[in-house]
Amino acid sequence: MTFKPGIVVTGASGRMGQMLIRTVSDSDKAHLVGAVERAGHSWVGRDVGEAMGGAPLGVTVTDQPLEAFAQAQAVIDFTTPDATLEFAALAAQARAVHVIGTTGMTEAQIARLEPAARHAAIIRAGNMSLGVNLLVQLTKRVAAALDEDFDIEVIEAHHRHKVDAPSGTALMLGEAAAEGRGVALSEVADRGRDGITGARERGHIGFSAIRGGDIVGEHDVLFAADGERIVLRHVATDRAIFARGALKAALWGQGQGPGQYDMVDVLGL
Numbered sequence: 001m002t003f004k005p006g007i008v009v010t011g012a013s014g015r016m017g018q019m020l021i022r023t024v025s026d027s028d029k030a031h032l033v034g035a036v037e038r039a040g041h042s043w044v045g046r047d048v049g050e051a052m053g054g055a056p057l058g059v060t061v062t063d064q065p066l067e068a069f070a071q072a073q074a075v076i077d078f079t080t081p082d083a084t085l086e087f088a089a090l091a092a093q094a095r096a097v098h099v100i101g102t103t104g105m106t107e108a109q110i111a112r113l114e115p116a117a118r119h120a121a122i123i124r125a126g127n128m129s130l131g132v133n134l135l136v137q138l139t140k141r142v143a144a145a146l147d148e149d150f151d152i153e154v155i156e157a158h159h160r161h162k163v164d165a166p167s168g169t170a171l172m173l174g175e176a177a178a179e180g181r182g183v184a185l186s187e188v189a190d191r192g193r194d195g196i197t198g199a200r201e202r203g204h205i206g207f208s209a210i211r212g213g214d215i216v217g218e219h220d221v222l223f224a225a226d227g228e229r230i231v232l233r234h235v236a237t238d239r240a241i242f243a244r245g246a247l248k249a250a251l252w253g254q255g256q257g258p259g260q261y262d263m264v265d266v267l268g269l
């Protein structure tokens, strides 16, 4: 019989949490062993399937992450930066693979994952979909092929509830463009233009964010020169693409030693 890793989903009631619960419980390659929510949340103590408005799944939502992680081979975590830092330490203690989809982490917060990654595999990406990770590779190639006559702008659109900007995906695309050009993104990023900004600086990479309605996630990388434009675009219409990628990462992580990985490693791109 093939071994099926046990998976805990954190942020179980969230937009991604619910999608992940469905994806893991429908999978024949893994099984759901835990669902974590923050203390005081109305779902704590309830069966997660029933809380989602469906049939019981035999998993009670808990606010005790370490107890849940101790039963699991992987934790899939799409929550907040503070919660993710707490979960990284606990997943490392439980020697469980930690798949992190949470965005909006600062450089200082990302650096704080390092001690946990000495004990368990951490797989982190601002976007877990195959399409976006392919777009990242294409962006790097196009940026490397074009000179600074082409202005690079990353434009993203998301639903009205999103709390961080630029999106994690936009930052991945910006990093890829900067890498293709052989520059550090921190040196050339233009984030949040407003007022008399002055003319666009040659070689800079701009970011713009749109927020509204129920947009799942749309990303354009624009290369604009005099007389022509190239646009690389990804449009997400269903959060299932992120959940499928996260589950793939949790399964792939079973064969890995401690360390930090991303979806390029998982997908072999």
Ligand SMILES: NC(=O)C1=CN([C@@H]2O[C@H](COP(=O)(O)OP(=O)(O)OC[C@H]3O[C@@H](n4cnc5c(N)ncnc54)[C@H](O)[C@@H]3O)[C@@H](O)[C@H]2O)C=CC1
Pocket (backbone or CB within 6 Å): 010, 011, 012, 013, 014, 015, 016, 017, 036, 037, 038, 039, 041, 078, 079, 080, 083, 100, 101, 102, 103, 104, 125, 126, 127, 128, 129, 168, 242
């Ligand atoms: N990497 C990727 O492919 C994707 C990443 N995301 C990111 O995932 C994150 C979550 O997105 P959504 O699901 O839309 O947000 P959401 O707000 O719907 O869900 C977050 C959930 O985390 C829970 N939570 C917060 N603190 C917690 C704690 N200490 N313990 C347990 N649960 C806690 C909240 O109660 C909530 O249910 C965001 O950072 C978003 O940008 C979203 C989609 C795809």
Ligand SMILES: O=C(O)C1=N[C@H](C(=O)O)C[C@H](O)C1
Pocket (backbone or CB within 6 Å): 103, 126, 127, 158, 162, 166, 167, 168, 169, 170, 216, 217, 218
């Ligand atoms: O918050 C979201 O919804 C999404 N967040 C990720 C991001 O910040 O790029 C991925 C996806 O675009 C949806």
